[in-house]
Amino acid sequence: xxxxxxxxxxxxxxxxxxxxxxxxxxxxxxxxxxxxxxxxxxxxxxxxxxxxxxxxxxxxxxxxxxxxxxxxxxxxxxxxxxxxxxxxxxxxxxxxxxxxxxxxxxxxxxxxxxxxxxxxxxxxxxxxxxxxxxxxxxxxxxxxxxxxxxxxxxxxxxxxxxxxxxxxxxxxxxxxxxxxxxxxxxxxxxxxxxxxxxxxxxxxxxxxxxxxxxxxxxxxxxxxxxxxxxxxxxxxxxxxxxxxxxxxxxxxxxxxxxxxxxxxxxxxxxxxxxxxxxxxxxxxxxxxxxxxxxxxxxxxxxxxxxxxxxxxxxxxxxxxxxxxxxxxxxxxxxxxxxxxxxxxxxxxxxxxxxxxxxxxxxxxxxxxxxxxxxxxxxxxxxxxxxxxxxxxxxxxxxxxxxxxxxxxxxxxxxxxxxxxxxxxxxxxxxxxxxxxxxxxxxxxxxxxxxxxxxxxxxxxxxxxxxxxxxxxxxxxxxxxxxxxxxxxxxxxxxxxxxxxxxxxxxxxxxxxxxxx
Numbered sequence: 001x002x003x004x005x006x007x008x009x010x011x012x013x014x015x016x017x018x019x020x021x022x023x024x025x026x027x028x029x030x031x032x033x034x035x036x037x038x039x040x041x042x043x044x045x046x047x048x049x050x051x052x053x054x055x056x057x058x059x060x061x062x063x064x065x066x067x068x069x070x071x072x073x074x075x076x077x078x079x080x081x082x083x084x085x086x087x088x089x090x091x092x093x094x095x096x097x098x099x100x101x102x103x104x105x106x107x108x109x110x111x112x113x114x115x116x117x118x119x120x121x122x123x124x125x126x127x128x129x130x131x132x133x134x135x136x137x138x139x140x141x142x143x144x145x146x147x148x149x150x151x152x153x154x155x156x157x158x159x160x161x162x163x164x165x166x167x168x169x170x171x172x173x174x175x176x177x178x179x180x181x182x183x184x185x186x187x188x189x190x191x192x193x194x195x196x197x198x199x200x201x202x203x204x205x206x207x208x209x210x211x212x213x214x215x216x217x218x219x220x221x222x223x224x225x226x227x228x229x230x231x232x233x234x235x236x237x238x239x240x241x242x243x244x245x246x247x248x249x250x251x252x253x254x255x256x257x258x259x260x261x262x263x264x265x266x267x268x269x270x271x272x273x274x275x276x277x278x279x280x281x282x283x284x285x286x287x288x289x290x291x292x293x294x295x296x297x298x299x300x301x302x303x304x305x306x307x308x309x310x311x312x313x314x315x316x317x318x319x320x321x322x323x324x325x326x327x328x329x330x331x332x333x334x335x336x337x338x339x340x341x342x343x344x345x346x347x348x349x350x351x352x353x354x355x356x357x358x359x360x361x362x363x364x365x366x367x368x369x370x371x372x373x374x375x376x377x378x379x380x381x382x383x384x385x386x387x388x389x390x391x392x393x394x395x396x397x398x399x400x401x402x403x404x405x406x407x408x409x410x411x412x413x414x415x416x417x418x419x420x421x422x423x424x425x426x427x428x429x430x431x432x433x434x435x436x437x438x439x440x441x442x443x444x445x446x447x448x449x450x451x452x453x454x455x456x457x458x459x460x461x462x463x464x465x466x467x468x469x470x471x472x473x474x475x476x477x478x479x480x481x482x483x484x485x486x487x488x489x490x491x492x493x494x495x496x497x498x499x500x501x502x503x504x505x506x507x508x509x510x511x512x513x514x515x516x
Contacts, residue, residue, distance in 0.1 A: 012345060012413050019342035020350060026336065027354065030390055031361045035247070038240040038367035046236035052370070062237035066245065072225075076249075079201045079221040086152045086204060087196045090160035095189030098167025102185055106175065112506025114168040115426060120161045122433040122498030125205045127491045128154045132210060147210050147219055155204035163192045166398050173405050184405060187264045191352075191401040194257030195394060198356045201246045202363055222246045223363050230366030239366040247360060254360050261352050261397075265404045326436045328385035333392045333431050340396050341424055344403030345416055351403065355396030362391060392431040399427055422508035429501035433494035 044055045132150045141147045166188035174184020203221040230239025344351045372383035
């Protein structure tokens with residue numbers, strides 16, 4: 001009997017350890033190797049013909065050139081401004097609102113309501129950039145101060161919404177487990193804040209999308225500098241030196257964020273469970289059905305205004321490419337998310353630290369570009385899907401935090417997985433929506449010109465600046481359907497995914513546990 005008992009207790013521990021090892025090895029290969037490449041390339045004068053190892057060493061020359069330029073310190077200041085006003089303040093405001101919303105919330109109805117705050121996050125950042133241009137006009141956004149203000153408001157709004165959800169759902173989940181709701185809500189806010197600290201000098205994609213040569217002085221950040229130097233000017237040494245410098249400057253924030261979350265997770269203490277409302281699932285299901293029905297009806301109506309939009313071959317090819325790359329990245333991310341889920345059953349704190357560390361390695365433009373281009377044999381969508389897959393490591397942190405609240409050590413694996421299932425599906429759906437219409441816009445350059453996707457078409461339209469009702473021209477090929485239909489396919493698919501995820505989340509959210 002004793003041996004059986006040890007086996008039953010030891011098996012989940014071994015399973016969590018194996019899952020954690022898979023996650024660590026995968027991140028080390030697909031994020032760690034490009035990071036090491038960046039360090040090496042920053043000391044070299046990279047020459048494509050000679051490759052990484054054959055290119056001559058130049059020592060600290062790239063860093064000396066970078067630090068001696070007054071432009072470098074200006075973009076560092078810009079990065080900090082966008083970080084504080086576009087990330088830190090929205091996190092604090094969103095966390096406070098989420099705590100207020102969770103104080104009297106109970107049951108599945110409240111869970112579905114809090115999940116609705118994630119719907120703006122399901123929409124791609126490129127859509128927000130388009131709405132800014134459409135609403136304010138391209139000329140308005142050439143004014144540096146206005147472009148900065150629009151970027152801060154729109155990027156901050158998405159961060160704010162995510163903080164509202166995680167803080168609120170943290171408080172609500174804490175109550176179902178008998179924890180202090182205030183401390184649980186603070187833990188949810190801390191998860192977003194830790195991510196923000198770990199990426200202190202990483203700017204929003206909106207900063208790049210709304211930028212033009214007239215706004216470099218006030219809009220340029222470290223990410224923009226690395227992207228433009230590496231992929232536009234092929235100054236690989238300057239690009240990777242900028243990224244390594246950015247990562248080193250983020251390192252104190254990464255450590256602070258990890259310590260913050262470890263302390264908050266360790267201080268979760270059980271409180272007496274109180275009677276509360278056991279919310280039914282019918283309101284949540286009804287809300288999700290209504291959202292999906294309204295979006296689908298609006299989409300069908302708008303598409304009917306221009307019924308021939310699918311006729312151009314470029315549309316069909318872009319649609320197929322986008323779908324194919326998104327499916328590959330979603331399958332790969334499901335494996336990562338599943339490994340993390342099993343790891344967090346016994347090691348949620350380690351999952352948090354891994355998620356923070358991996359997320360700090362993202363936006364490694366030049367080394368990532370070279371690594372994934374070589375890995376995918378250049379002109380395929382595999383490299384794009386692989387790179388896009390690892391952008392989802394940002395979601396590992398909140399999932400690990402929720403796993404810590406449920407505390408898998410005190411319940412069986414199957415019961416714990418049932419409680420974690422709605423969060424797993426919600427975050428997986430968020431990744432699926434963003435890989436369809438969000439992160440792909442950053443990673444598409446890997447796949448080359450032949451594998452055009454919908455985000456690339458939309459970005460081509462933004463660069464061309466033509467009227468929204470006119471055809472989009474991408475690399476010399478016309479698109480007769482117009483930008484309106486492109487936006488519908490690009491953005492409403494993520495919104496449909498979001499509506500379905502909210503419905504499932506409200507339906508599957510665990511009922512409140514009360515004292516007998």
